[in-house]
Amino acid sequence: MSPVFQGMLTIIIGVGGCVGYFYFSNMLLDKVIFPAKGPNTGRNINRANQVRPWLFLFPAMFALGLYLAYPVVGSFWRSLFDRSGANFIGLGNYIDLFSEGTFRTAVINNLLWVLFVPAMATFLGLLVAQLTDRLSWGNIAKSLIFMPMAISFVGASLIWKFVYSANPDIGIINSIRDAMGLAVLDPLQVRFWNNFFLMFILVWIQTGFAMVILSAALRGIPEETIEAAIIDGANPFQVFFKIKVPQIMGTIVVVWTTITILVLKVFDIVYTMTGGNFGTHILPSYMMTYMFRDDGRATAVAFVIMLLVLPVMIWNIRQARNEMR
Amino acid sequence: MDNIAGQNQGSKLAVNITVIILVLLWLLPTIGLFVSSFRDRDQISNSGWWQAPLAVDLNFRTRVAADNPREEGGSFILEGNVFADPALASSFPDATGTVSAYGTRAVAPGEFAAGEVSDLRAGGTAVVNSDGSYRIETPEALDRGPTIYFEARTPPKFTLANYRTVLFADGMDRAFINTLTVTIPATIIPILIAAFAAYALAWMDFPGRGLLIAAVVGLLVVPLQLALVPLLSLHTHIGIGQSFLGIWLAHTGFGLPLAVYLLRNYMVGLPRDIIESAKVDGATDFQIFVRIILPLSFPALASFAIFQFLWTWNDLLVAKVFLPSGSDSQVMTVKIADDLLGSRGGDWGILATAAFVSIAVPLVVFFTMQRYLVRGLLAGSVK
Numbered sequence: 001m002s003p004v005f006q007g008m009l010t011i012i013i014g015v016g017g018c019v020g021y022f023y024f025s026n027m028l029l030d031k032v033i034f035p036a037k038g039p040n041t042g043r044n045i046n047r048a049n050q051v052r053p054w055l056f057l058f059p060a061m062f063a064l065g066l067y068l069a070y071p072v073v074g075s076f077w078r079s080l081f082d083r084s085g086a087n088f089i090g091l092g093n094y095i096d097l098f099s100e101g102t103f104r105t106a107v108i109n110n111l112l113w114v115l116f117v118p119a120m121a122t123f124l125g126l127l128v129a130q131l132t133d134r135l136s137w138g139n140i141a142k143s144l145i146f147m148p149m150a151i152s153f154v155g156a157s158l159i160w161k162f163v164y165s166a167n168p169d170i171g172i173i174n175s176i177r178d179a180m181g182l183a184v185l186d187p188l189q190v191r192f193w194n195n196f197f198l199m200f201i202l203v204w205i206q207t208g209f210a211m212v213i214l215s216a217a218l219r220g221i222p223e224e225t226i227e228a229a230i231i232d233g234a235n236p237f238q239v240f241f242k243i244k245v246p247q248i249m250g251t252i253v254v255v256w257t258t259i260t261i262l263v264l265k266v267f268d269i270v271y272t273m274t275g276g277n278f279g280t281h282i283l284p285s286y287m288m289t290y291m292f293r294d295d296g297r298a299t300a301v302a303f304v305i306m307l308l309v310l311p312v313m314i315w316n317i318r319q320a321r322n323e324m325r
Numbered sequence: 326m327d328n329i330a331g332q333n334q335g336s337k338l339a340v341n342i343t344v345i346i347l348v349l350l351w352l353l354p355t356i357g358l359f360v361s362s363f364r365d366r367d368q369i370s371n372s373g374w375w376q377a378p379l380a381v382d383l384n385f386r387t388r389v390a391a392d393n394p395r396e397e398g399g400s401f402i403l404e405g406n407v408f409a410d411p412a413l414a415s416s417f418p419d420a421t422g423t424v425s426a427y428g429t430r431a432v433a434p435g436e437f438a439a440g441e442v443s444d445l446r447a448g449g450t451a452v453v454n455s456d457g458s459y460r461i462e463t464p465e466a467l468d469r470g471p472t473i474y475f476e477a478r479t480p481p482k483f484t485l486a487n488y489r490t491v492l493f494a495d496g497m498d499r500a501f502i503n504t505l506t507v508t509i510p511a512t513i514i515p516i517l518i519a520a521f522a523a524y525a526l527a528w529m530d531f532p533g534r535g536l537l538i539a540a541v542v543g544l545l546v547v548p549l550q551l552a553l554v555p556l557l558s559l560h561t562h563i564g565i566g567q568s569f570l571g572i573w574l575a576h577t578g579f580g581l582p583l584a585v586y587l588l589r590n591y592m593v594g595l596p597r598d599i600i601e602s603a604k605v606d607g608a609t610d611f612q613i614f615v616r617i618i619l620p621l622s623f624p625a626l627a628s629f630a631i632f633q634f635l636w637t638w639n640d641l642l643v644a645k646v647f648l649p650s651g652s653d654s655q656v657m658t659v660k661i662a663d664d665l666l667g668s669r670g671g672d673w674g675i676l677a678t679a680a681f682v683s684i685a686v687p688l689v690v691f692f693t694m695q696r697y698l699v700r701g702l703l704a705g706s707v708k
Contacts, residue, residue: 010510010573018517026611052610053531060522060581061537066559067552067578068544074555124347131344141344143695145351150691151684152639154658158680162357162374162673170673172357175373204351209702216703236336261546268641272662284642287550291646295554302550313546320542321535 018059025055072306079299093300105279106286109195113282116196118259120203122252125210129218130240142215146208153205153268160201161273164188189278198280201269206262210255217251218244257312264305361677365482369673380478382425384434385413389461391470400449401466407475408457416479427453427475434474445471487678496652497679500660504638506569507656511576511637512630518577519584520626524614526585527592528600538589544582552579553646560647569654572647579643580633590704591625592618628701631694635687657683
């Protein structure tokens with residue numbers, strides 16, 4: 001059976017199954033289990049209404065539980081076992097990891113990524129949002145800067161290979177160096193700084209995201225506050241930093257944390273650009289070196305990533321609860 | 326605002342220039358990829374894509390036929406034109422060109438300037454003029470003609486050959502279909518499941534609702550990496566293994582938190598009156614959902630669909646783990662990252678073309694549906 005046919009069949013079964021599930025379970029509830037007739041009509045309707053939310057929620061809850069909640073526990077449990085999965089070794093995998101040089105490099109690099117990428121993307125996004133705000137061609141500029149959002153990390157990496165390549169006939173950087181009479185070098189092999197070259201690819205992708213959201217936030221600032229500041233003699237910089245930025249601080253934080261979370265997931269860029277060589281591993285790419293080879297280690301690395309995400313997660317949940325009150 | 330904003334012409338110019346620089350910086354790498362994908366293989370390796378519209382110095386070689394040398398004053402002379410070689414007809418269709426340098430050894434193809442007389446290793450002299458005519462003088466008749474290497478200006482050459490190779494010979498066509506096969510079910514199925522859940526979370530009252538919403542927000546940030554090992558072993562255990570079915574389920578699970586969150590945020594904002602009057606008129610929850618909520622939520626459904634489509638199309642990690650690694654089921658990202666970068670690492674034209682093929686569909690979706698995408702982003706982050 002060809003995958004295309006299989007795919008179409010799955011769409012039909014999946015969609016049909018979903019619709020069928022919701023429709024028939026709903027009918028079953030209303031007509032058979034708690035029918036809205038007979039002596040207990042009132043009680044039955046109430047009962048049906050108590051059960052119905054769970055009917056609607058069940059598929060989503062099941063999938064979320066299986067694909068996201070269970071793995072948190074499952075991964076942690078697996079990380080306590082050795083490679084074969086048969087012997088319990090406690091925190092052995094974690095101890096081994098921390099004594100490994102590459103792992104420490106990956107942690108340090110990952111911290112650099114977490115600090116640099118969100119900061120840089122948010123800053124550039126804010127800058128573009130502000131600058132394009134009153135420009136006649138601002139929307140076109142925004143659209144072009146937003147475009148990398150649609151490009152895969154693999155595609156973006158290839159695009160940037162045409163910038164970073166060590167061959168002066170391929171890479172722009174080296175052709176400029178060549179024209180200036182400097183020696184050709186491979187930017188991706190320059191220790192320490194190569195991490196920043198890789199990070200910039202993600203900044204390039206994420207700036208558009210920051211820009212779109214911050215631009216909407218900037219538009220939402222009440223005009224009176226800005227007018228008042230201008231009448232009081234504030235210059236454009238003061239208006240921006242003292243009036244506008246404080247008012248959109250909440251949005252800036254949301255953008256910042258969203259990008260932070262993303263940074264902790266992206267392994268594609270390092271994987272395609274350097275394969276983790278030249279001291280550029282980050283935790284997600286480091287985990288993939290153990291994937292399919294040593295599940296114990298792989299899950300241990302994944303759990304370290306989880307620990308890094310945890311503060312953001314708690315903060316997010318707290319924000320959401322505050323909003324609902 | 327403009328008249329009181331305190332902006333003068335100078336600062337406006339500065340803003341314009343800054344934005345132009347930023348836009349160029351953002352656009353140039355992609356343009357480079359695009360231009361490179363249409364360039365001839367030899368031209369790519371000899372000049373940068375930014376020089377694509379200019380002529381390039383390329384190296385060629387031709388073997389001089391030694392069959393009928395002219396004897397003149399005790400030496401044998403071979404004459405002709407390098408551009409007349411039928412093997413080079415594809416580069417010089419009208420058999421003319423300009424030679425800038427030539428050589429007689431493969432290690433130094435541009436050793437001598439055009440018109441300069443050089444000594445042959447086997448004895449005798451050779452000269453190639455800039456119009457391509459050559460004259461080789463040897464004391465004895467040669468049984469094999471010498472090879473002449475020369476550098477010639479060639480006009481810019483754009484070709485679809487890369488696309489032909491990528492699409493029909495390199496297996497990208499298969500990868501393209503595989504990507505579609507992964508993407509479409511993985512986009513449609515979560516929408517339906519999430520829409521019902523979002524409706525329940527937004528408009529139905531039941532104990533534990535707040536807790537469930539908090540859980541969804543928490544699950545939004547769970548790193549995907551955690552799910553890989555336990556779920557792959559689960560899939561193997563229940564017989565799904567590495568397969569399309571497995572990856573559809575995985576993408577559905579991973580996309581759900583965002584879907585539920587986005588759709589709930591949107592549905593909560595729908596006018597209460599409509600829903601309540603429908604209830605008063607005797608509509609059941611199911612009817613309200615299908616007849617009122619779903620049509621009204623179209624913008625949110627569309628924006629999530631775009632997100633999920635872009636995400637599944639562009640994904641490398643999930644495809645690497647949940648699909649078998651054989652070429653039968655490779656998606657485009659895996660094909661490029663694992664296959665082409667390894668086997669065709671130096672073939673920049675092919676790489677650029679493959680990358681461009683893989684980003685073309687998302688770019689089209691992006692530019693045609695940008696409105697919904699932006700709306701979705703805003704619904705998800707700004708309240």
